[in-house]
Amino acid sequence: MTETTDLTTHAAEVLDQAYAQFKQTQLQRPAAELFDDAEKxxxxxxxxxxxxxxxxxxxxxxxxxxxxxxxxTQMYAQATQTEFLKLNFTGNDIRWLLGLPRAHRRQR
Known part of the structure; x- marks a missing residue:
């Protein structure tokens, strides 16, 4: 089991706040606009x-x-640089969306 640290807890709070802000913004938009942005x-x-x-x-x-x-916003912008959005994310996918290097590089 992974140990929860202060950093992990703080990051979860930041992520929750960012998502709550995103949801609040969406709730203020007209239904037609929401439908148009359903994929996002x-x-x-x-x-x-x-x-x-x-x-x-x-x-x-x-x-x-x-x-x-x-x-x-940053992660979505990074994700839209590809032709399609992946829905089955790995740790390295999340690192890429955040602009971080891969955690483990394959040895050739």
Whole structure:
């Protein structure tokens, strides 16, 4: 089992606040706009859930805290640079979305 640290707890709080802010912004928009952005809303929710699973990684937790309320915006912007959005995230996917290097490089 992974030990919860102060950094992990703080990163989870930052992530929760960023997601709450995102949701609040979405709730203020007209229904037609929400429908148009349904894919983005779903992607942000999935990114948030996946990131939470990898907050035990000190580099990920530190980057989440450093980005603050912009963490989800930054990660979504990185995700949209690809042709399609992945929904089954690994730790290295989360690191990439945060602009961090891979944790383990394959030996060739």
């Amino acid at each position: 809303i779903f992607a942000i929710r999935e990114i948030t859930a996946a990131t939470r699973q990898y907050l035990f990684d000190e580099a990920i937790a530190t980057k989440v805290v450093a980005l603050g309320h912009q963490v989800l």
